[in-house]
Amino acid sequence: MNTNFEQWFLYPSEQSEKNFHELIESTVSLITNEGTKVDKPFAGTSREDIEAMARKVTHLPVSGQQMEAVMKDIRDVVKHSLWISHPSAMAHLHCPPLLPSIAAEVMIGALNQSMDSWDQSPVATYVEEEVLKYFMKQIGYPAKADGVFTSGGTQSNYMGLLLARNQACQTYFSVNAQRDGLPVEASKLRILCSEHAHFTVQQSAAQLGLGIHSVVKVKTNDQQQLCLDDARKTLEQLQKEGLIPFAMVATAGTTDFGSIDNLKEIADLVDTHQLWLHVDAAYGGALLFSHQHRHLLNHLSEADSITIDFHKLYYQTVSCGAFFVKDKQSFQHIMYHADYLNPEEDHEEGIINLVEKSVQTTKRFDALKVLMTFKLLGTDTFGEMIDYTIQLARETAELLRQNNFDVLHEPMLNVVLFRLLPEYVDDPHFVNKLNLELQRYFYQSGELIIAKTKQNGKVYLKFTMLHPLNSLENMKNHIENIKQIGKKIESEKGEKVYEYSVHY
Known part of the structure; x- marks a missing residue:
């Protein structure tokens, strides 16, 4: 019977200290390699593939595995997670955590x-x-x-x-x-x-x-x-x-x-x-x-x-x-x-x-x-972060208006509700379906994570702009991409979407 339990706990022993360091260092390495270096907030993996991956990595063995093998499986979990620290993750009130908070978690x-x-x-x-x-x-x-x-x-x-x-x-x-x-x-x-x-x-x-x-x-x-x-x-x-x-x-x-x-x-x-x-x-x-x-x-x-x-x-x-x-x-x-x-x-x-x-x-x-x-x-730097994001949200709302988006409100904090209006079709069901398609398209592409909601029966898209590392230049690019993909959906799927909207 294996009684060397101390290696698995924080305990004053050489083996315990060694395991703790290795686990923490492997974790830091994994996060920095698979997270901080990503160029978009989500890999765009399908739900079916994610489910299959989760079934594979959650197999629990009778005997413990080597750390390298375990971290390889965990790497898949990290790789296919939503990277909320990316500035283009703007769907919900789900913030990028500050480094001191992450360190405190340890x-x-x-x-x-x-x-x-x-x-x-x-x-x-x-x-x-x-x-x-x-x-x-x-x-x-x-x-x-x-x-x-x-x-x-x-x-x-x-x-x-x-x-x-x-x-x-x-x-x-x-x-x-x-x-x-x-x-x-x-x-x-x-x-x-x-x-x-x-x-x-x-x-x-x-x-x-x-x-x-x-x-x-x-x-x-x-x-x-x-x-x-x-x-x-x-x-x-x-x-x-x-x-x-x-x-x-x-x-x-x-x-x-x-x-x-x-x-x-x-x-x-x-x-x-x-x-x-x-x-x-x-x-x-x-x-x-x-x-x-x-x-x-x-x-x-x-x-x-x-x-x-x-x-x-x-x-x-x-x-x-x-x-x-x-x-x-x-x-x-x-x-x-x-x-x-x-x-x-x-x-x-x-x-x-x-x-x-x-x-x-x-x-x-x-x-x-x-x-x-x-x-x-310090409280001063923290306050500056808050003010920056609110100002950015207001500038983004104005940018959306200049690009003929329907912006529902003037931001009081750092959230913006908007929707793309198609160029040629004014049917409300069509507009709703188009904006739903946009939200799904960008989530699946992994490049922009935005939310959808409804107000008075109308579908709106939502930027929840919490990240202080976001920029107006980033938002200009996102808005242009939304416009271009919207045009593409309208031209390629317009007829199909319109037929669907009759029963929406």
Whole structure:
């Protein structure tokens, strides 16, 4: 029986150290050779070939293989992955990670701190707390505020509505939902958000036992922001119907438009009606460090809870997010004590166990990534990156207009929605199909990764321009290529596409 287990763990032995160095060096070599030297973000491999490759490399042997053989298989995985660090990868809010964040991932994995109880993460607990305090200061929150790192916006938005729901049950029904569950009257509770708010508002409502019907969508204005007039009318109508609006979700950076709701006016409205205000700033929260656009978040501090994602516009590796509350007492709505993890005497002695303010138990030491990034870059450089990408998006929108594209909005952040209009056919089904074909063509070619979405039944293409290494010259080339391929599709497939569109 092989008992030489120490070679596979971080352990004070020569063999352990040797294996660790070899694995890390092989990994660095693989990434730099197969990733940083690529000339396009995707190899363009078909789904069928990728599936076949995955089946091959995921064969798990009874006996361990040599490192060279293993890395050869892993090389195929890397080679056919989407290289999100390429400036032409512009589909989603999926950022190129900064080098300090990637380096911190190695440390996070090696230390493997479990961020649920202090005794499992003695230093990491305090690092997370201090990083969060720094961000709460940037937000403008009072000393009684608090926060916790999360897996991202989905979890953070869920937590905001969970705390709001439990508080509403206490306020309106004198029911402790954490202890006794939801009362029958909870079916009257309503959440308001804009029609462009993230889908996790509805998802959270469903998971919280309120049902998707409890989410009432408010219209948006011509800047794609939550319309205050419609919000007022909606609140009045809900109250006339005997329903109970208890929370409003504002968005600082919508997924499709990057629009930022008017936080000051929403906060005033919410205060009048005594609602919980949650701000989903998963995307736009990076403007806290912008030199030119920081004012758009000036009233973020009026929110009862806030979502910020670091794996979006903060350039951190997935996953890395945070959830903040203006009053730390709000976490009482989800606090539990387990004698084997966070006994009550720990709380009485001032020992911090992060599980008490999280819906996760085991949690990663993601604060280390944010800490290393800002210590190495500094806030000034980071802010310059944000401002550059926003300016580039606005210049790109203007460039698209000059080339007769239909641009749906003026970018507030760094996302641009547009579509190519065919030269000779004005049938709306044809236009939709043409733009779908363009998105698929460029993805399959691997040279340009863009997203598709729908607004008012129309298909639009989307540049999500997060990468600070992108340039206007690159965008000029992409736009010209889109025009040329569009003409080719229109001439070669026009008749076929038109016939398809009749049944679209």
